[in-house]
Amino acid sequence: MNKIMLTQETLDQLTTTEKVGQLFMPAAFINDTEDEIRDLENLIANYHIGGLCFFHSRASAATNFEGKKKIAHNTHSFEVLKQLINRYQQAAKYPLLIAIDAEWGLAMRIENTPQYPYAITLGANTDNLDLVFEVGKQIAKDCKAAGIHWNLSPVVDINTNPNNPVIGYRSFGENKDHVTSLATAYVNGTQSEGILTSIKHFPGHGDTATDSHLGLPVIDKTKAELLENELYPFQQLIKNGVNSIMVGHLSVPALTADRSLPSSINKDIITGILRNEMGFDGVVISDALNMHAVSKNYPTPGQLEWLAFNAGNDVLCFAEHIKEGIEMILKNASIAQINKSLERIWKLKTKAFQNTDPNIELTNPSSLNRKIAERSLTLQVGTTKAIENFRQTNHCTITIKRYSADQSEKEILASLKEMQNDVADETDALILLTPPQIKPTNNFGFLKEEIEFINHLIETKNVVLYHFGNPYALKFFDIDKTKATVIVYQNFKEFQEVATAHFLGTIEAHGRLPVALN
Structure with a gap:
C-alpha cells in the first residue's frame, strides 16, 4: 500500500484539483477484465479519487437492475476482491477509502463469503439487541478481513408500504422505535470493530412503490409526518454519533421549494434539513449516481456530479464522469466549500485507517445464525396445539423450491x-415453501400455476405451511385458511433445522413479524 499518511500536513499539501478528486467514489467490480482494471488504476492515479465502492460485476450493478446482462459467478471472489483492493491501493497516491454494501454480510456482493440474516429477519427478533449488535460486529470483521473500511449500511428506512419493490426485506420493520433500536445496535456492533457505517436512504425510502434504480419515487407526506416517522431514525442515530448518512434518490415535495429536484441533488433537503x-x-x-432516478435526467457529463456536490454530498458514489465532474466542480465551487467536504472525508479516512488488520480471518456465521433462527421463528397463523394435532395425522410433505437456477418453465410445470398427481388423494399436507427469489419482481419468481396450486391445497386440504423466505411473498396465499403458518424468513441450513425442531415440538416460536403483509 502507498506510504503517504493521512495527516493534517498531507492534507495541507493537496492541490485544489487533488482535493476535488478525493470527493469521488467510483464503482469497482471484482469480475472486471484486465483492461477494465487498468482503466480504473489509471483513473485512480490520474485524478486522485478518494475511494472505491465495490460491486460484484457490471452485470449486477444498479443500471442492470432489469437483468438484461448475465451475471458471472466466481468461486474465488473473495481472493480476487482482496487482490484488487491491494492493487488499487498501490495505484493511489493517497490511501483509498474502500466501501461496500454489506447489509447482511459480504455475501450481498461477494459469493462464497459469510451471509447473515436479512434485516427483516433481525426485526422479528423480539428484545434481542445483543444478537443484532453481534451481526454488525461479525460483518465488520469480514470487511476488515477483505480490506474494506466502510460498510454502507444499515438501512433505516421504515417499510410501511408492503408493495415497496426495493426496500422491503432490507428494512428492520414498520415501527420507528423498533427500526431505530435495531439499527443502533447494528451500528454499534460495526463500529466496535472500527469499521465505518452509513445509515440510508435519507430522508426515508420505506413508503414508496417505486424502485429508485429505475424511476423517481415520490414521498407525498407533510413535513410534520416525515419528522414524526421517516426522519425519526436518522435524527436519533445522529444523536448517537453515526459516521455518515447516505441520501437516496427521492422526490419529497414537503421538504423543498423545488419539487422536481430529487433529494440526492437537493440543497434544501441535504444542506437545509439534514445539516x-x-x-x-x-x-x-x-x-x-448511475441509478436511473437521477442519471437519465442529466445526460451532460459532469452536471450530475456537480449538482450532487453543490447540494451537500461530500462523497459522490458510483460517479461515472470523473474528469468532467472534477472540471465542473472546480469551475463552480468555492474553495471553502471544497475544503469543508474534504475535511469531513479526511477525518473519516483517518479513523478508518486506524483499525486495519490484514491478518484477520473470515467469520463463521453458523452459531449466530442458529440463535437468530430460534429467536425470529414466527407462528403467524394458528396455534402450537394445531401443529401438535396435525403432527399426529398421516400427512404428506410437499417441498416447493427451486433446486437449480437453470430450471426452465417447462421443467417447473412438469x-x-x-x-399434483401425487397429493390428489391426500387430506393433510405439510408445505415447505421457499420463494424462488428474495426480491418482489415478477411475483417473487413464482409462476402463476404455482400460486394457484398452493392456494388450491390450502382450500381443499388441512395445511400447515412453513415459509422460508421474504414474508411479503405470503401476500399471494390464503394463509388465514391454513391450520398454521410459520414464517422462517431464511432458507439457511440453521433456519431449516430450527423449523424442523419447531414442527416436532421441541422448540417454541418466539418471533414477531415486524411488518404488515396486507
Whole structure:
C-alpha cells in the first residue's frame, strides 16, 4: 500500500484539483477484465479519487437492475476482491477509502463469503439487541478481513408500504422505535470493530412503490409526518454519533421549494434539513449516481456530479464522469466549500485507517445464525396445539423450491403436474415453501400455476405451511385458511433445522413479524 499518511500536513499539501478528486467514489467490480482494471488504476492515479465502492460485476450493478446482462459467478471472489483492493491501493497516491454494501454480510456482493440474516429477519427478533449488535460486529470483521473500511449500511428506512419493490426485506420493520433500536445496535456492533457505517436512504425510502434504480419515487407526506416517522431514525442515530448518512434518490415535495429536484441533488433537503435543521455535520454520501432516478435526467457529463456536490454530498458514489465532474466542480465551487467536504472525508479516512488488520480471518456465521433462527421463528397463523394435532395425522410433505437456477418453465410445470398427481388423494399436507427469489419482481419468481396450486391445497386440504423466505411473498396465499403458518424468513441450513425442531415440538416460536403483509 502507498506510504503517504493521512495527516493534517498531507492534507495541507493537496492541490485544489487533488482535493476535488478525493470527493469521488467510483464503482469497482471484482469480475472486471484486465483492461477494465487498468482503466480504473489509471483513473485512480490520474485524478486522485478518494475511494472505491465495490460491486460484484457490471452485470449486477444498479443500471442492470432489469437483468438484461448475465451475471458471472466466481468461486474465488473473495481472493480476487482482496487482490484488487491491494492493487488499487498501490495505484493511489493517497490511501483509498474502500466501501461496500454489506447489509447482511459480504455475501450481498461477494459469493462464497459469510451471509447473515436479512434485516427483516433481525426485526422479528423480539428484545434481542445483543444478537443484532453481534451481526454488525461479525460483518465488520469480514470487511476488515477483505480490506474494506466502510460498510454502507444499515438501512433505516421504515417499510410501511408492503408493495415497496426495493426496500422491503432490507428494512428492520414498520415501527420507528423498533427500526431505530435495531439499527443502533447494528451500528454499534460495526463500529466496535472500527469499521465505518452509513445509515440510508435519507430522508426515508420505506413508503414508496417505486424502485429508485429505475424511476423517481415520490414521498407525498407533510413535513410534520416525515419528522414524526421517516426522519425519526436518522435524527436519533445522529444523536448517537453515526459516521455518515447516505441520501437516496427521492422526490419529497414537503421538504423543498423545488419539487422536481430529487433529494440526492437537493440543497434544501441535504444542506437545509439534514445539516442545518437536524444538525448532522458528518460525511454525507450520495446513493449511486448511475441509478436511473437521477442519471437519465442529466445526460451532460459532469452536471450530475456537480449538482450532487453543490447540494451537500461530500462523497459522490458510483460517479461515472470523473474528469468532467472534477472540471465542473472546480469551475463552480468555492474553495471553502471544497475544503469543508474534504475535511469531513479526511477525518473519516483517518479513523478508518486506524483499525486495519490484514491478518484477520473470515467469520463463521453458523452459531449466530442458529440463535437468530430460534429467536425470529414466527407462528403467524394458528396455534402450537394445531401443529401438535396435525403432527399426529398421516400427512404428506410437499417441498416447493427451486433446486437449480437453470430450471426452465417447462421443467417447473412438469414437476408441478407430478406433484399434483401425487397429493390428489391426500387430506393433510405439510408445505415447505421457499420463494424462488428474495426480491418482489415478477411475483417473487413464482409462476402463476404455482400460486394457484398452493392456494388450491390450502382450500381443499388441512395445511400447515412453513415459509422460508421474504414474508411479503405470503401476500399471494390464503394463509388465514391454513391450520398454521410459520414464517422462517431464511432458507439457511440453521433456519431449516430450527423449523424442523419447531414442527416436532421441541422448540417454541418466539418471533414477531415486524411488518404488515396486507
